[in-house]
Amino acid sequence: MAGKRKADDVAFILGQVLKAMGITVGDRDSWPQLRGRASLAGEPYVYLGTVPLPTAQKLANALVHAESVRRVEA
Template structure:
């Protein structure tokens, strides 16, 4: 049986681990957006992007409010990437028939 202090410490550790993972994901997404010419932190491009975590440690990325033109650019890039993947069977990983 754990004490209240131990339980709180475990919860804090889980939160911090989840926050770090979420921050890492947000950083990598920011880098991918930069490769597409989308500047994170620019009000007209992509104002906010930050890692968050629940108290249980579940990580997630907050995308903020994204201008429609940027969201459409991202959707177009994802559709293009999916069509390239489908057209190039040698790029598929074994056992993943999408």
């Protein structure tokens, strides 16, 4: 049960980050599914579901931009 709770917390935080980026979890055209789960052994994980290509591109662009900013500042 602790693994599921931990995974739910991570899924919630990820959902909040996506919301701040303008990506709506639960919207078919943005990010349909995001759920916290736990394996039978109790290991937590987050199920991301399928992500539409425009959303995946937006995330990839944000990650590339963040990495380039980090390298410039270092």
